[in-house]
Amino acid sequence: MGSVEWDGKTRAGGRNNTTGTKFILLGFSDSPKLKIGLFSVFLGTYLLTVAWNLGFIILIRMDSSIHTPMYFFLSSLSLSFLDFCYVTSTTPKMLSDFFRKPEFISFMGCTMQYFFFASLGLTECCLLAAKAYDGYVAVCNPLLYTGIMSPTLCVQVVVGVYIVGFSGSLIQLCALLQLHFCGPNGINHFCDLPQLLVLSCSETFLLQMIKFLIGVIFGVASVLIIVISYGYIPATILKISSVEGRAKDFNTCASHLAAVTFFFGSELFVRMHPSTDHSLGYDKMASVFYTVVIPMLNPLTYSLRNKEIKDTLKWCKKKRMFSHCHS
Secondary structure, eight states, X not given: OOBOEEOSOBOTTSOBOGGGEEEEEOXXXXXXXXXXXXXXXXXXXXXHHHHHHHHHHXXXXXXXXXXXXXXXXXXXXXXXXXXXXXXXXXXXXXXXTTTOSSEEEEHHHHHHHHHHHHHHHHHHHHHHHHHHHHHHHHHHOGGGHHHHSOHHHHHHHHHHHHHHHHHHHHHHHHHHTTOOOOSBOEESSSOOHHHHHHHOSSOOHHHHHHHHHHIIIIIIHHHHHHHHHHHHHHHHHHHOOOHHHHHHHHHHHHHHHHHHHHHHHHHHHHHSSOOOTTTXXXXXXXXXXXXXXXXXXXXXXXXXXXXXXHHHHHHHHHHHHHHHHTO
């Protein structure tokens, strides 16, 4: 790794101006053949993610019969929109850097990339918990569902989780801006906090603690809400006399639990353990999984076993065929 390049003036006391720092984006490999293969995979994954998430939003908007709180949380300004923004905050930059050598990113550009990436991640963390509560109300209190999960409450929840998510990331950003960098400056593929902590030549204990506490507050609190919500659901599902009704509720809950497992499993792996030079390889694999793969899988996870989504797809196909026949 080379030394950090500086654009700014030296601070008083011999410290460099961190705002002038430039990081080298190292990428995934120096092999041209492997680069082409990885570029193709990531580009294809990104395009599929964008198409599936935007398609999922459009599909739900088209069918008024599924304009319920559950699908509101899955579309609009919620999970599908978040996944679209989440993958877009890092992947286009990562793709553009595949065939540039070397490619730099400024300290401010790096911190802003991390800020939006972390904000969307924390927001999705809270939204998954809200979606679990929505599932609890839908299964355990079906007669009161429309009264409890009113449109006003749904909008308030979504706005609230955005505010909380961006506030949690802003706290980390303020602490991150206090760090100084004066040594190796190689960033693997995008700006993530564990890499920046390792590269900093100043004391990182405060930011490490903030990172840990935010991980506990958001991660543990969200998981606790999800566990409590789903602790009541199985007993209620077993009481349903209709086999079709039991299958419908089970498939809906199973899809959400799969999405929760994928998201928290990879996210907490990176956020909740100390950052070291030896751990960055594992962080790299986990971060690629939760930034590139999971946003692509979520629409499939929620739709493959969902009867309403399948019925809407069939309705769209019939409508399209009817339009062609009369055109």
